[in-house]
Amino acid sequence: MNSETFIDIDHVTFGYDASRTILRDVSMRFARGKVTAILGGSGCGKTTLLRLIGGVYRPQQGKVTFDGELVDPRNRERLYAIRRRLGMLFQFGALFTDLSVFDNVAFPLREHMALSESMIRDIVLMKLQAVGLRGAAQLRISEVSGGMARRIALARAIALDPEVIMYDEPFAGLDPISMGVTANLIRRLNDATGATSLVVSHDVKECFEIADYAYLMAAGGRVVAGGRPEELADSDDPEVRQFIRGEPDGPVRFHYPAMPIAQALGVPQ
Amino acid sequence: MIAVVESIGRRTLAAFSALGHAAFFFMDLLRHVPGALRRFSLVIAQMHAIGYNSLVIITASGVAVGCVLALQMYYALVPYGASESLGLVVNLSLVRELGPVVTALLFAGRAGTALTAEIGLMKAGEQLSAMELMAVDPRSRVLAPRFLAGILSMPILAILYSAVGILGAWLVAVKLIGVDPGNFWSIMQARVDVFRDVGNGIVKSAVFGVICTAVALYQGYETQATPEGVAYATTRTVVFSSLSVLAMDFILTAWMFSTP
Numbered sequence: 193m194n195s196e197t198f199i200d201i202d203h204v205t206f207g208y209d210a211s212r213t214i215l216r217d218v219s220m221r222f223a224r225g226k227v228t229a230i231l232g233g234s235g236c237g238k239t240t241l242l243r244l245i246g247g248v249y250r251p252q253q254g255k256v257t258f259d260g261e262l263v264d265p266r267n268r269e270r271l272y273a274i275r276r277r278l279g280m281l282f283q284f285g286a287l288f289t290d291l292s293v294f295d296n297v298a299f300p301l302r303e304h305m306a307l308s309e310s311m312i313r314d315i316v317l318m319k320l321q322a323v324g325l326r327g328a329a330q331l332r333i334s335e336v337s338g339g340m341a342r343r344i345a346l347a348r349a350i351a352l353d354p355e356v357i358m359y360d361e362p363f364a365g366l367d368p369i370s371m372g373v374t375a376n377l378i379r380r381l382n383d384a385t386g387a388t389s390l391v392v393s394h395d396v397k398e399c400f401e402i403a404d405y406a407y408l409m410a411a412g413g414r415v416v417a418g419g420r421p422e423e424l425a426d427s428d429d430p431e432v433r434q435f436i437r438g439e440p441d442g443p444v445r446f447h448y449p450a451m452p453i454a455q456a457l458g459v460p461q
Numbered sequence: 462m463i464a465v466v467e468s469i470g471r472r473t474l475a476a477f478s479a480l481g482h483a484a485f486f487f488m489d490l491l492r493h494v495p496g497a498l499r500r501f502s503l504v505i506a507q508m509h510a511i512g513y514n515s516l517v518i519i520t521a522s523g524v525a526v527g528c529v530l531a532l533q534m535y536y537a538l539v540p541y542g543a544s545e546s547l548g549l550v551v552n553l554s555l556v557r558e559l560g561p562v563v564t565a566l567l568f569a570g571r572a573g574t575a576l577t578a579e580i581g582l583m584k585a586g587e588q589l590s591a592m593e594l595m596a597v598d599p600r601s602r603v604l605a606p607r608f609l610a611g612i613l614s615m616p617i618l619a620i621l622y623s624a625v626g627i628l629g630a631w632l633v634a635v636k637l638i639g640v641d642p643g644n645f646w647s648i649m650q651a652r653v654d655v656f657r658d659v660g661n662g663i664v665k666s667a668v669f670g671v672i673c674t675a676v677a678l679y680q681g682y683e684t685q686a687t688p689e690g691v692a693y694a695t696t697r698t699v700v701f702s703s704l705s706v707l708a709m710d711f712i713l714t715a716w717m718f719s720t721p
Contacts, residue, residue, distance in 0.1 A: 246594045275596035286591035289582075303597045 232409030279349035339370030507610035527629025560623035569702035580681025611674025619666035
């Protein structure tokens with residue numbers, strides 16, 4: 193393994209049950225301190241990949257290593273030690289709705305660090321300041337917008353200064369301003385903390401602006417291509433081109449497989 | 462014929478498998494209880510959420526049942542000239558049976574469904590997954606404090622239910638019907654045993670607390686993370702809790718009060 197590789201996905205195959213394979217022989221490497229985007233359409237297994245890295249599931253074949261250590265859900269103690277080095281931003285924030293904004297960000301600190309309340313307060317306010325929401329500290333989660341929720345979740349994800357930050361669809365459902373703010377934050381946080389960032393998304397433009405490297409996944413859990421954003425943008429591969437340019441038809445068919453329309457309508461051939 | 466046998470076999474296996482799954486969940490829950498005891502502030506907060514919010518329905522139901530019980534028992538006892546036993550009959554009915562059982566049924570409907578919906582929505586909103594990925598075990602942080610709070614709240618609510626029930630009975634019997642108040646209270650003091658009657662009632666309600674809370678948490682934790690799944694889980698909480706409480710009540714009554 194390359195010494196710069198922080199997370200290694202090595203020939204991983206995974207499915208939630210034996211009949212349906214989500215990821216098929218997937219191999220990826222995530223470089224230390226870089227922003228890597230994992231692009232792909234809905235249902236191609238991007239989020240599942242993040243969950244495999246977090247040890248929520250165990251690959252049916254292949255292995256996932258985190259800083260050289262095998263991620264194995266069966267070894268709970270080691271798994272939790274790995275997870276303490278991880279921060280994850282969920283698609284819709286996954287904020288704790290019974291806690292305030294402040295308490296959400298303070299949650300990992302209170303759970304894992306033996307710090308005084310005044311120190312926790314200082315750290316939480318600094319994290320909220322980094323995402324521009326220090327003034328919203330005392331709000332209830334029901335009082336914040338979708339974009340704000342995403343930023344609060346980001347502040348919570350970085351509360352423990354993790355070495356790896358995983359972003360699951362960070363741009364989904366955001367207005368253009370919130371999208372730009374979030375993209376900018378991901379890049380700035382990565383540069384400021386030196387963390388390794390994994391961004392799962394289908395927003396090509398935003399990802400290409402902030403990513404150092406990108407993988408493209410396709411239906412069936414395959415990795416179609418990997419490279420720097422400019423390399424992918426110039427790719428001649430029809431599958432890559434269709435996704436990057438958002439073409440409605442191509443290797444990924446517009447129509448779901450079905451019998452010919454004439455036959456379905458009973459029109460004589 | 463073979464298809465019918467196959468179907469019965471498949472359903473039986475599925476039922477046993479579900480039972481085994483629930484048993485493992487329950488053992489897991491018990492394993493996390495010591496951790497919850499160490500963070501008792503979480504348990505207190507949940508006791509407030511579970512117990513305090515059930516006070517109105519428990520009090521209202523207790524008073525109503527006490528009033529009706531006094532009236533019914535009075536009509537039943539008068540023909541036999543045994544109306545002086547009214548206080549005793551009402552008390553024993555409440556502390557031995559109605560207090561623990563009706564409180565448990567109301568608890569399942571009020572607090573149990575709220576617990577299932579809360580945990581189910583936390584699951585649907587990925588809050589439990591987020592906790593897991595923060596290296597915080599949801600079973601010790603979310604489930605165990607609620608489990609302990611349910612067990613501790615139920616006997617308190619059952620005592621309250623019986624107490625307000627007796628007051629309701631007093632109101633009807635003494636103030637409305639005109640039963641002698643000294644008779645009403647003194648026969649209770651003379652014939653109700655603190656350990657055998659009140660104590661066993663409290664033990665019953667603690668057992669019902671274990672059943673109702675464990676069922677509610679299990680249904681919430683194992684629910685399908687969809688709105689339909691959560692709705693279905695809350696219904697199952699009420700059905701399974703109520704049936705389990707009624708079955709367990711029979712077993713406990715037979716065991717506790719088998720000798721006269």
